[in-house]
Amino acid sequence: TARTHGHILNSVEMNSLAPYSVGTCLTSLQPQKRNHSSSLTTTCSIQVPQPPPVQLNRRDAIGLSLSFGLVHSLLQPIIPIATAASEVAPCELTVAPSGLSFCDKIVGTGPQAVKGQLIKAHYVGRLENGKVFDSSYNRGKPLTFRVGVGEVIKGWDVGILGDDGIPPMFAGGKRTLKLPPELGYGSRGAGCRGGSCVIPPDSVLLFDVEFVGKG
Numbered sequence: 209t210a211r212t213h214g215h216i217l218n219s220v221e222m223n224s225l226a227p228y229s230v231g232t233c234l235t236s237l238q239p240q241k242r243n244h245s246s247s248l249t250t251t252c253s254i255q256v257p258q259p260p261p262v263q264l265n266r267r268d269a270i271g272l273s274l275s276f277g278l279v280h281s282l283l284q285p286i287i288p289i290a291t292a293a294s295e296v297a298p299c300e301l302t303v304a305p306s307g308l309s310f311c312d313k314i315v316g317t318g319p320q321a322v323k324g325q326l327i328k329a330h331y332v333g334r335l336e337n338g339k340v341f342d343s344s345y346n347r348g349k350p351l352t353f354r355v356g357v358g359e360v361i362k363g364w365d366v367g368i369l370g371d372d373g374i375p376p377m378f379a380g381g382k383r384t385l386k387l388p389p390e391l392g393y394g395s396r397g398a399g400c401r402g403g404s405c406v407i408p409p410d411s412v413l414l415f416d417v418e419f420v421g422k423g
Contacts, residue, residue, distance in 0.1 A: 301386055304373035308363055309386035316419055318379025321368050323356035326423030329368070336412045341399075352423040363387035368419060379421040387413045 301309040321327050328350040333342040344351050353359040356369050367385040370376030377383055389395070392413045399406030407413070 307388040314382040316378030316381025328420040330418040334414045363391035
């Protein structure tokens with residue numbers, strides 16, 4: 209998605225990539241006491257053990273929180289939040305020589321990102337089958353990272369800064385990126401534990417990226 213998103217990354221820990229960790233929260237009932245004249249009744253809850261969260265590093269998280277910590281759970285369902293990016297009608301993807309495909313939903317009018325600059329970006333990451341594996345919108349906070357220096361996966365750096373056949377993004381812009389495995393998490397995948405991966409090996413990834421501006 210990413211210190212390490214290397215799509216969202218290198219080997220630096222990312223923010224909850226995007227940049228993130230995958231984990232589920234269980235709700236437990238707390239003991240409650242009630243007084244009845246001369247008797248005291250205590251009711252206790254039963255707690256169900258929770259599987260340990262799976263951690264992704266910054267490069268593995270991207271992009272999966274592409275930043276410095278990692279947050280989410282493999283068992284926790286992700287409820288997509290309606291965002292401006294998702295509300296815009298789909299557009300036709302253009303394939304660049306690198307194999308990365310892009311489509312500008314909104315062309316920004318702000319400053320262009322510069323290599324090494326700290327920037328903020330919102331995103332929704334999906335597998336090719338449409339399954340959402342991470343969303344900064346759900347966390348209510350954009351991912352902050354230095355673009356172009358490997359803090360996120362390569363597809364993100366190239367998709368934001370631009371490359372052969374790919375124009376750079378400008379602040380305020382919204383772009384869909386389709387990353388081949390070699391520009392994402394490759395044959396290793398991401399968030400793998402016990403034979404299961406949040407992002408399976410050799411996955412094609414789709415990101416709706418919103419370039420918010422400087423970090």
